[in-house]
Structure formats: structure tokens, C-alpha cells
Amino acid sequence: MSGPKEIPPEGVSRGATLTEQVYLQLRNGLLRGDWKPGDKISARSLSRSLGVSLTPSREAIAYLANEGAIHVSDTRMYSIPELDWQQYEEITRIRIQLEPMATQMAVEAAASDFVEQLEQINEDLKQRIKAEDFDAGLRLDSDFHLTIYDAAGSAVLRRLIDTLWLQIGPTRTRLSHEYRRRLVGYENHRAVIAAFKKNDASAAAEAMRRDLRQGADAIITVLKNTPPQSD
Incomplete structure (x- = not known):
């Protein structure tokens, strides 16, 4: 697997729905192929890329993991799933x-x-x-x-x-x-x-x-x- 992936910021704005904004940006990146199978995701690198705090990044990753779009290992590491x-x-x-x-x-x-x-x-x-x-x-x-x-x-x-x-x-x-x-x-x-x-x-x-x-x-x-x- 490759190292943590950073995505370019696309104008994430501050507000009451910051977690949703991070979620939507990460989700859109998955839809468009910005991420590759095996890429690792960390809340820290995501928050740094988007200029937001750790909490909305953690929550956005967790939501997508619950949807099956992000893989969670036994050691609680997040990565992009690899399909056979x-x-x-x-x-x-x-x-x-x-x-x-x-x-x-x-x-x-x-x-x-x-x-x-x-x-x-x-x-x-x-x-x-x-x-x-x-x-x-x-x-x-x-x-x-x-x-x-x-x-x-x-x-x-x-x-x-x-x-x-x-x-x-x-x-x-x-x-x-x-x-x-x-x-x-x-x-x-x-x-x-x-x-x-x-x-x-x-x-x-x-x-x-x-x-x-x-x-x-x-x-x-x-x-x-x-x-x-x-x-």
C-alpha cells in the first residue's frame, strides 16, 4: 500500500456543516477516481490538506467507512478498498x-x-x-x-x-x-x-x-x- 494520500482543497468553507463538507469532498474524490486502491487515509493528513480540524476529518472518514467506501483494518487503519x-x-x-x-x-x-x-x-x-x-x-x-x-x-x-x-x-x-x-x-x-x-x-x-x-x-x-x- 502507498502512504497517506493528500487531496487538494476545493474551497471548504467554515460553518455548522463542516463535517458534511469534508465528507462530500472526500466522497466526490472517491467517485472521480482521485484515490487509488490501497491508498491510506488518515484524519491528520486530510485535515491538513483541507485546512480543517481533526474532528470533521475523523467523522467524514468514519461515515464513508460505514458506507463501505473506506476499508478499516483490524488495527483501525483506514485505506481505500482493493476489489478483486x-x-x-x-x-x-x-x-x-x-x-x-x-x-x-x-x-x-x-x-x-x-x-x-x-x-x-x-x-x-x-x-x-x-x-x-x-x-x-x-x-x-x-x-x-x-x-x-x-x-x-x-x-x-x-x-x-x-x-x-x-x-x-x-x-x-x-x-x-x-x-x-x-x-x-x-x-x-x-x-x-x-x-x-x-x-x-x-x-x-x-x-x-x-x-x-x-x-x-x-x-x-x-x-x-x-x-x-x-x-
């Missing part, structure tokens, strides 16, 4: 049911300028991959997906998706650089965008399903060759 390929495949099967559904709903509910927003995210993704800034590319890939799921307008569906992404977000960083360089995700996103332009909800859902399946298969291949480490 069977666990990742199980979650993928559920994602493939929920996320195309959200995509289909988004086609029916999206605003007129939504396609331009998706195109901008996807082109930024392409540029980051070409520059071999794979961490930024993964964050943009996450933004592409989560922006669509937000547009679906279903708080219940988004919560279900987020629950799964909290578990798999860090493991998505295992996607090989070779796979990313081939721009498979970028091209799949273009198919999603094309379906949005045609207002074809079924085609958008199918393109999203293909993107999820291909990406998951590539990650599972890596996981089969690099089993998770033990504590």
Missing part, C-alpha cells in the same frame, strides 16, 4: 442495469445546450489522454458519466449509482494506459453524444452499456493479473 475481479464484475452487472437507464432518462430530460457540454468534456478528455495525463483524463471520464446521470433528474437513481461508484471509483484507476491511449472511452462517448443529438434514448443507452462493458472487461483483465494485497 469477481467483486468488480458483480458491481458491473448492476451498473449495466442502472446507468443505461439513467442515460435514457437523460436523453428525454436534457436541456438544449446539454450536448455541447458533453462534447466539451469529451474533447478535454481526449486532450488529457494525448498528453498522457491519465489522472485528469479519468476525472473527466467520471465527469462525463456523472453529468449524464445528473441530467436524468432522478435523485433515487443517482443515489443508487453513487453507491456503486463509491465502491468502484478507485479501482477504475487500474485501467491500463494502453487501453486509454486507444481512446476507446472517448469513441464510445462520441456514440453516446450522437444518440443525444438524434434524441434516440435507446441508442444512447446501448452506447453507454457498451462503454461500461468494454471498460470493465479491461479492468477485470488487469485485476486477474494483479490480485489485491492483504493488510
Whole structure:
């Protein structure tokens, strides 16, 4: 496992809900792949990164541990969980049911300028991959997906998706650089965008399903060759 991970501050503000703000920032980092499997988390390093006291950092970590997004060892050390390929495949099967559904709903509910927003995210993704800034590319890939799921307008569906992404977000960083360089995700996103332009909800859902399946298969291949480490 690597050492304690620090995340960049994103304007955490003072107030009565400081713990919630730290929780949301840490949670968003997990969703977007800012953390990698095996990364250690400490309240001290988190509080230092965000400029807050230890208490809200401890509480935020504890909340996410209760949600299963952070692993707690027998010695009470916190770290990002390491999924094996069977666990990742199980979650993928559920994602493939929920996320195309959200995509289909988004086609029916999206605003007129939504396609331009998706195109901008996807082109930024392409540029980051070409520059071999794979961490930024993964964050943009996450933004592409989560922006669509937000547009679906279903708080219940988004919560279900987020629950799964909290578990798999860090493991998505295992996607090989070779796979990313081939721009498979970028091209799949273009198919999603094309379906949005045609207002074809079924085609958008199918393109999203293909993107999820291909990406998951590539990650599972890596996981089969690099089993998770033990504590």
C-alpha cells in the first residue's frame, strides 16, 4: 500500500456543516477516481490538506467507512478498498442495469445546450489522454458519466449509482494506459453524444452499456493479473 494520500482543497468553507463538507469532498474524490486502491487515509493528513480540524476529518472518514467506501483494518487503519475481479464484475452487472437507464432518462430530460457540454468534456478528455495525463483524463471520464446521470433528474437513481461508484471509483484507476491511449472511452462517448443529438434514448443507452462493458472487461483483465494485497 502507498502512504497517506493528500487531496487538494476545493474551497471548504467554515460553518455548522463542516463535517458534511469534508465528507462530500472526500466522497466526490472517491467517485472521480482521485484515490487509488490501497491508498491510506488518515484524519491528520486530510485535515491538513483541507485546512480543517481533526474532528470533521475523523467523522467524514468514519461515515464513508460505514458506507463501505473506506476499508478499516483490524488495527483501525483506514485505506481505500482493493476489489478483486469477481467483486468488480458483480458491481458491473448492476451498473449495466442502472446507468443505461439513467442515460435514457437523460436523453428525454436534457436541456438544449446539454450536448455541447458533453462534447466539451469529451474533447478535454481526449486532450488529457494525448498528453498522457491519465489522472485528469479519468476525472473527466467520471465527469462525463456523472453529468449524464445528473441530467436524468432522478435523485433515487443517482443515489443508487453513487453507491456503486463509491465502491468502484478507485479501482477504475487500474485501467491500463494502453487501453486509454486507444481512446476507446472517448469513441464510445462520441456514440453516446450522437444518440443525444438524434434524441434516440435507446441508442444512447446501448452506447453507454457498451462503454461500461468494454471498460470493465479491461479492468477485470488487469485485476486477474494483479490480485489485491492483504493488510
